[in-house]
Amino acid sequence: MNAEDKQKSDTIISTKDLNVWYDDFQALIDVTMDIPEKSITALIGPSGCGKSTFLRTLNRMNDLIESAKTTGSVLYRDQDIFHSSMEVSELRRHIGMVFQKPNPFPMSVYDNVAYGPRTHGTKSRAKLDDIVERSLRGAAIWDEVRDKLRQNALGLSGGQQQRLCIARALAVQPDVLLMDEPTSALDPISTTKIEELILQLKENYTIIIVTHNMQQALRISDGTAFFLLGDLVEYGSTDIIFSTPSDKRTEDYITGRFG
Amino acid sequence: MTRKKQNTMQENIKRKRVERIIHGIFLMLGLITVGCVLLITIYLVVSGIPAMRTIGLKEFLLGRKWASTAAEPKYGILPFILTSIYGTSGAILLGVPVGFFAAVYIAKIAKGKIKWLLQSAVGMLAGVPSVVYGLVGMMVLVPWIRKLFKVPDGSGLLASIIVLAVMILPSIIKVSVTALEAVPPEYEEASLALGATPIETYFRVSVPSARSGIAAAVVLGVGRAIGEAMAVMMVAGNAPNMPSLFESVRFLTTAVASEMSYSSGLQRQALFSIALVLYFFIMLINAALNFFLKRGNVKKL
Ligand SMILES: Nc1ncnc2c1ncn2[C@@H]1O[C@H](COP(=O)(O)OP(=O)(O)OP(=O)(O)O)[C@@H](O)[C@H]1O
Ligand SMILES: [Mg+2]
Numbered sequence: 359m360n361a362e363d364k365q366k367s368d369t370i371i372s373t374k375d376l377n378v379w380y381d382d383f384q385a386l387i388d389v390t391m392d393i394p395e396k397s398i399t400a401l402i403g404p405s406g407c408g409k410s411t412f413l414r415t416l417n418r419m420n421d422l423i424e425s426a427k428t429t430g431s432v433l434y435r436d437q438d439i440f441h442s443s444m445e446v447s448e449l450r451r452h453i454g455m456v457f458q459k460p461n462p463f464p465m466s467v468y469d470n471v472a473y474g475p476r477t478h479g480t481k482s483r484a485k486l487d488d489i490v491e492r493s494l495r496g497a498a499i500w501d502e503v504r505d506k507l508r509q510n511a512l513g514l515s516g517g518q519q520q521r522l523c524i525a526r527a528l529a530v531q532p533d534v535l536l537m538d539e540p541t542s543a544l545d546p547i548s549t550t551k552i553e554e555l556i557l558q559l560k561e562n563y564t565i566i567i568v569t570h571n572m573q574q575a576l577r578i579s580d581g582t583a584f585f586l587l588g589d590l591v592e593y594g595s596t597d598i599i600f601s602t603p604s605d606k607r608t609e610d611y612i613t614g615r616f617g
Numbered sequence: 618m619t620r621k622k623q624n625t626m627q628e629n630i631k632r633k634r635v636e637r638i639i640h641g642i643f644l645m646l647g648l649i650t651v652g653c654v655l656l657i658t659i660y661l662v663v664s665g666i667p668a669m670r671t672i673g674l675k676e677f678l679l680g681r682k683w684a685s686t687a688a689e690p691k692y693g694i695l696p697f698i699l700t701s702i703y704g705t706s707g708a709i710l711l712g713v714p715v716g717f718f719a720a721v722y723i724a725k726i727a728k729g730k731i732k733w734l735l736q737s738a739v740g741m742l743a744g745v746p747s748v749v750y751g752l753v754g755m756m757v758l759v760p761w762i763r764k765l766f767k768v769p770d771g772s773g774l775l776a777s778i779i780v781l782a783v784m785i786l787p788s789i790i791k792v793s794v795t796a797l798e799a800v801p802p803e804y805e806e807a808s809l810a811l812g813a814t815p816i817e818t819y820f821r822v823s824v825p826s827a828r829s830g831i832a833a834a835v836v837l838g839v840g841r842a843i844g845e846a847m848a849v850m851m852v853a854g855n856a857p858n859m860p861s862l863f864e865s866v867r868f869l870t871t872a873v874a875s876e877m878s879y880s881s882g883l884q885r886q887a888l889f890s891i892a893l894v895l896y897f898f899i900m901l902i903n904a905a906l907n908f909f910l911k912r913g914n915v916k917k918l
Contacts (some may be wrong), residue, residue, distance in 0.1 A: 453813030461803035474811040
C-alpha cells in the first residue's frame with residue numbers, strides 16, 4: 359500500500375498546527391496530522407505526552423475542561439470543527455468515543471444501547487429493538503447478553519461492559535470511533551476479543567486508538583503516531599514506524615529504552 | 618518472663634480498659650437518643666389513647682366538627698387531618714418543581730459567582746426562623762391574597778401552602794443538589810460523547826442516576842411541611858373549618874399548639890391524641906425516607 363497516496367485521497371480528519379494548553383501548560387504543540395478514512399490509527403507515547411488530549415480535542419470533549427485552550431484547526435470532512443456553525447452534539451454523534459474505563463449508564467443493557475438513538479429521536483420500539491441487536495452484534499457481545507437485555511449493565515463483567523460501551527457508541531452510527539486505551543482495564547481474553555472487534559469495525563469505521571501496548575498497536579493499526587511531550591514526533595505507516603523509524607526517539611520508545 | 622514484657626502486658630491491659638470505658642460512654646450517649654425517642658413514643662401513646670377511647674376512634678378521626686369548648690363539646694379532627702394533608706400536598710406540588718429545577722440549575726448549570734450566590738441564598742433561606750416566615754406571610758402574603766382574589770380574609774389554606782412551599786425549598790434543593798453532584802462525571806461524559814446536549818444529559822442521565830436522593834429530598838420536604846406549626850399558625854387563620862383555599866383553617870400542629878395553654882380534662886387529652894396522630898404521620902414519612910436513602914447512593918443527612 360502506498361501510504362502517502364492513500365492518506366491524500368481519503369483523509370477524514372486533518373489537524374493543522376493544533377495547540378492545546380491547560381492554563382499555562384502546553385499539552386500539544388503544533389500537531390499537524392492527516393488521518394485516513396476506514397483505517398486504524400494508533401496513538402502511542404509515554405504517559406502525559408498528550409494522547410488523550412489529542413483524542414478528546416477531535417470530538418471537542420476537551421471543551422468540558424474549563425482550563426483548556428485550543429488554537430490551530432481540525433477539519434472533519436473538510437469542516438472546521440471549531441467554527442461557530444459547528445453543532446458540537448452533532449459532531450460528537452459522528453465522532454464517537456470509547457473511554458479507558460468502561461462507563462455504562464446505571465440502566466439496563468437495552469437502555470444503554472438505546473440511549474443514543476432515543477436521544478436523537480428514534481421512538482419506534484421495533485426500530486430500537488433492531489438497532490440494539492445490530493449494535494450488540496457489531497460489538498461481538500450479543501450472544502453473551504441476549505438473555506440479559508433487561509438486567510442492569512453494571513452487573514456485567516469489565517470486558518463485557520467495555521464491549522457494551524462500544525455497542526452503545528455504534529448505535530448512533532458514527533463515522534469515526536475514538537478509543538482511549540479501551541483494553542487497559544481488561545484481561546487478555548477480553549482484550550483479544552476487543553482487538554478482533556476493532557479489526558472488524560475497520561470495514562465501516564475510522565478508528566483512532568490510544569494504546570500503551572506496543573504489540574497491540576503493531577497487531578491492529580495501519581498507521582501509528584508517536585507523541586512525546588506534546589510533540590508529534592513521527593507519524594507513518596505502522597510497519598515502517600515499528601521496523602525502521604526515522605527518529606531516534608521513536609526507536610528508543612518502541613524498543614522500550616525510554617519512558 | 619522479663620520485666621519489660623510484664624510492663625507491656627500491664628500497659629495493654631490498661632489500654633484495653635480505657636477502650637472499654639470509652640466504648641461504654643459512647644454506648645450510653647447513643648442510648649440516651651434511643652431513650653428519648655422511646656420516652657416520647659410511650660408518653661404519646663399512653664396519654665393519647667384515653668381520649669380516643671372516650672370519644673371513639675371513628676368519631677375522633679372522622680368527625681367533621683371540632684368544638685372543644687362548646688357546652689356539648691365535639692372532638693372530630695378530620696378537618697385538621699385533611700388540612701395537614703392538603704396543605705402539605707399543596708406545598709409539595711408547588712415547592713418540588715421549583716426546588717427540583719433550582720437544584721438541577723445549581724448542581725449542573727450554574728458556574729462561578731452565580732452558583733455561589735444561589736447556594737448562599739438557599740443556605741440563608743434554610744436558616745430563617747419559621748416565625749419570620751410566618752411574619753412575612755402575615756404582613757405581605759395575606760393582604761396580597763385578599764386583594765388579588767377579592768376574598769374577605771387572605772389567611773387560610775392557600776397562604777399556608779405558599780408559606781410552606783417556600784419553607785421546604787431549601788431542604789429540597791440542598792439534598793437534591795448533593796445527590797446530583799454525586800453523579801459520577803463518567804456517566805455525563807458518556808452521554809455527551811454520544812451526541813446528547815448538556816440539557817438532555819442532565820435530564821436523561823444525571824437526574825435518573827440521582828433519583829433516590831431526589832426522592833429522599835421530597836420526602837424530607839413532606840416531613841418539614843407536615844410538622845411545621847409556628848409559620849402556619851400565623852397565616853392559616855386557625856379556625857377549625859374543613860379545608861378550603863380561602864377560608865381560615867387549622868392544621869394538626871396548630872390544633873395542639875393553640876389550645877394547649879388553657880385546655881383541661883377531655884379536651885386536653887384529645888390534644889394529646891392529635892399529637893399522637895401527627896406523630897404517626899411523621900413516623901410513616903421517616904420510614905419512607907429511610908427506604909429511599911437505603912436504596913440510593915446518597916449519604917444519610
Ligand atoms: N484537565 C487537565 N488540567 C490540567 N492539565 C491536564 C489536564 N488533562 C491533562 N493535563 C496535562 O496534559 C498533559 C497531557 O495529558 P494527557 O492526558 O493528554 O496525556 P496522555 O498522553 O493521555 O497520558 P496517559 O498515557 O497517562 O493517559 C499531561 O501533562 C497532563 O498532566
Ligand atoms: Mg490518556
